Amino acid sequence: xxxxxxxxxxxxxxxxxxxxxxxxxxxxxxxxxxxxxxxxxxxxxxxxxxxxxxxxxxxxxxxxxxxxxxxxxxxxxxxxxxxxxxxxxxxxxxxxxxxxxxxxxxxxxxxxxxxxxxxxxxxxxxxxxxxxxxxxxxxxxxxxxxxxxxxxxxxxxxxxxxxxxxxxxxxxxxxxxxxxxxxxxxxxxxxxxxxxxxxxxxxxxxxxxxxxxxxxxxxxxxxxxxxxxxxxxxxxxxxxxxxxxxxxxxxxxxxxxxxxxxxxxxxxxxxxxxxxxxxxxxxxxxxxxxxxxxxxxxxxx
Amino acid sequence: xxxxxxxxxxxxxxxxxxxxxxxxxxxxxxxxxxxxxxxxxxxxxxxxxxxxxxxxxxxxxxxxxxxxxxxxxxxxxxxxxxxxxxxxxxxxxxxxxxxxxxxxxxxxxxxxxxxxxxxxxxxxxxxxxxxxxxxxxxxxxxxxxxxxxxxxxxxxxxxxxxxxxxxxxxxxxxxxxxxxxxxxxxxxxxxxxxxxxxxxxxxxxxxxxxxxxxxxxxxxxxxxxxxxxxxxxxxxxxxxxxxxxxxxxxxxxxxxxxxxxxxxxxxxxxxxxxxxxxxxxxxxxxxxxxxxxxxxxxxxxxxxxxxxxxxxxxxxxxxxx
Numbered sequence: 001x002x003x004x005x006x007x008x009x010x011x012x013x014x015x016x017x018x019x020x021x022x023x024x025x026x027x028x029x030x031x032x033x034x035x036x037x038x039x040x041x042x043x044x045x046x047x048x049x050x051x052x053x054x055x056x057x058x059x060x061x062x063x064x065x066x067x068x069x070x071x072x073x074x075x076x077x078x079x080x081x082x083x084x085x086x087x088x089x090x091x092x093x094x095x096x097x098x099x100x101x102x103x104x105x106x107x108x109x110x111x112x113x114x115x116x117x118x119x120x121x122x123x124x125x126x127x128x129x130x131x132x133x134x135x136x137x138x139x140x141x142x143x144x145x146x147x148x149x150x151x152x153x154x155x156x157x158x159x160x161x162x163x164x165x166x167x168x169x170x171x172x173x174x175x176x177x178x179x180x181x182x183x184x185x186x187x188x189x190x191x192x193x194x195x196x197x198x199x200x201x202x203x204x205x206x207x208x209x210x211x212x213x214x215x216x217x218x219x220x221x222x223x224x225x226x227x228x229x230x231x232x233x234x235x236x237x238x239x240x241x242x243x244x245x246x247x248x249x250x251x252x253x254x255x256x257x258x259x260x261x262x263x264x265x266x267x268x269x270x271x272x273x274x275x276x277x278x279x280x281x282x283x284x285x286x287x288x289x290x291x292x293x294x295x296x297x298x299x300x301x
Numbered sequence: 302x303x304x305x306x307x308x309x310x311x312x313x314x315x316x317x318x319x320x321x322x323x324x325x326x327x328x329x330x331x332x333x334x335x336x337x338x339x340x341x342x343x344x345x346x347x348x349x350x351x352x353x354x355x356x357x358x359x360x361x362x363x364x365x366x367x368x369x370x371x372x373x374x375x376x377x378x379x380x381x382x383x384x385x386x387x388x389x390x391x392x393x394x395x396x397x398x399x400x401x402x403x404x405x406x407x408x409x410x411x412x413x414x415x416x417x418x419x420x421x422x423x424x425x426x427x428x429x430x431x432x433x434x435x436x437x438x439x440x441x442x443x444x445x446x447x448x449x450x451x452x453x454x455x456x457x458x459x460x461x462x463x464x465x466x467x468x469x470x471x472x473x474x475x476x477x478x479x480x481x482x483x484x485x486x487x488x489x490x491x492x493x494x495x496x497x498x499x500x501x502x503x504x505x506x507x508x509x510x511x512x513x514x515x516x517x518x519x520x521x522x523x524x525x526x527x528x529x530x531x532x533x534x535x536x537x538x539x540x541x542x543x544x545x546x547x548x549x550x551x552x553x554x555x556x557x558x559x560x561x562x563x564x565x566x567x568x569x570x571x572x573x574x575x576x577x578x579x580x581x582x583x584x585x586x587x588x589x590x591x592x593x594x595x596x597x598x599x600x601x602x603x604x605x606x607x608x609x610x611x612x613x614x615x616x617x618x619x620x621x622x
Contacts, residue, residue, distance in 0.1 A: 061314055064306045076325070080332055096497035107497075135496065136615030140352035143359055143617070226363065227493065228373040228586050228622040235374065240491055240499055278321035282314060283306050 063280040066198070068163065072276060074156045081149045084141060085217075086251055090121070091138025093248075094131065097121050107244050120248070146221065153214045160211075168198045169208055175201040186267070210257055213250050220247040347615035360619030369555035373586035373622075376489045381503035385568060387576050388494060391610065392548030393596055398580050400427030401544070403480070406472040407536060407602030408516045414473050421472040426544045426598070473516065477580050480564055483507035483515060488563060488584070493622060495589040495611075504584050505567030509539075510558045518602045540607030541583055544598030551607030556587050556621070564597070589620045 067075075093108060097120070108120040160166045171179075178201025184190035186202075194200070199207065223234040223243035237243040265273055275281035342350035404421035411417050418424070486508055493499040518536055539557045542549040556562055562585040566573055573579040578595020585593060591611045601607065612618040 059311060060308045061311055062306045062308050063314060076328070093497065095495070136348065136611075139495070139617065140348055140356060140615070144352050144355045147355070226367070226622060227491075229363070229367040229369075229371045231371060231374050240493065244497075274318060274321070277325055278317045280307075280314070280317060 062283040064283045065279055066275040066281045067279050070159050074152055077152050081145055081152060084145045085149050088138045088141035089251055091134055094126060094133055095135040107241050108248050150218055169204055171204045171208055175204050179205050213253055217250045346613050356617040363621055369559050369587055373490055373561055376501050378489055378503060380501045381489050382500045385502050386500055392543030392545055394545055395429045397427035397429055401580050403475040404472060404599040405475055405516055406470050407518055408473055409518050411472055416473040416475055418474045419471050420469045421474050422470050424474055480507050483511045486563055490586040493589055495591050503569050504563055504565045506563040506565035508560060509562045509564055512564055536602035536604055538603045538607050540601040540603050541594045541597050542599040543596050548594060548610050549608050550592050550594045551609050552592060556585060559587055561586050587622055592620050
């Protein structure tokens, strides 16, 4: 496959790119029953696809269904919910941070024993984000949105398994090796990029990991929320302070995930990002590749 | 990916994109509208109604699901902190402990007790001279634990009795001895503050359920003291107040009956200090510290939800752990 087609995005540059490419006509035998596909995808029903005609001549783009409607909705619903959970969590942590310097904290810090290198969060952090002290409001938000965050997460896990989508997401025995190769490539340390599937191995590990982190947040959250009634769970997590430690660092990990995620989305480009909105990704402009032969963008997103 | 690639005209992609981002825009506007709407409701006890309702809903689920049946972990004495952190001084006064009485309202046949008073609310608590004589002088802080810089903020104040403090309510005026003759319980349990810290604390005191059995709300006949009937006769809530009425909490019946709910008068084997709520405070691992009221002055049996200091300031009423 011509490498220039790899990042073919449908944008202003497309006509130029398209004009330089041969536009083979699709033989009748390779045409797909489009109505069936499009109905199944739940996106482009009669309104948006009714007008096009595969056999017609002219510039054509090859698109591929990447993210289902359910995945996209749950992804974008999760975004503000996770934001609100983190925001309200910060409001809760602040009640403790007020006594910065007065109490050497054992939980929300980087340090060992009596030695603390960094205590979460310092005053400048709250000042920077113009956060007012409001513990009651933070608790109320946290215990309100927790339901929606949990329900959305549970719905996503159920959907992923019932739809078979988990096959694209669960790491395989090649994933560690594959992920290392992807990371080395994306950091510019290696030119070798292993063959890509829908999600590369780094993505498989990241996306499965973030779902596990979500369930970890629910479990550690429950252990903190009802440490007396659910003391068995709390004890299994190493006690109340340990459960709070896990809960806190999971949150920090989300922020880390988010930063890498955004960087990779930017790197992967518009076509990849748009697929999370419209479901379809443009595979190539002007030609139809045999399924599975095309490369995808290397980057996780 | 199992999906088969499609070939479409560029306009289709353009149209899809337009439509997709239109939906995103509408959803974003709807989302921010929802957020504003949730925060625009009238406040119920300092919390917007939707959040207040969900906190109450959460409490209903927790109460129905757990029924306060679990016992919180207890620890060996060596795990207890030597100096328990101090936090909160609302309602604390520099009381003269010998003039302290526990006002108890709602006891059945109260006139039959030797501690009966026709108006418990008129009891005059004594305040130590250092604060009594000169109200403008800086309040003296009992030095019990020196570890704690936060302790600077915790002080006892001259008592400021509210105007409606004398209400002509009959009941009992109990002394600390009346509590101490109840079976003595030692408990080493983790104290959890809603602000995010926790410490394992060694308490000593009497079970609240033993107190309730000793001073039950109604004794129609002696059968009422049998467990099942006893529970059924109990009030739905128990209200607690500091002597000056400045701090007040309510707890549910199931919490009051829990074997780990104590009327504590000792900390680390020594009588409670004023900053930890001398002479008597509530201790229960089923609630955050905000419910574990210090320096109890009045206990009232109630069938309606009592006032609660932090609830009125936007916190959850239940605050159950």
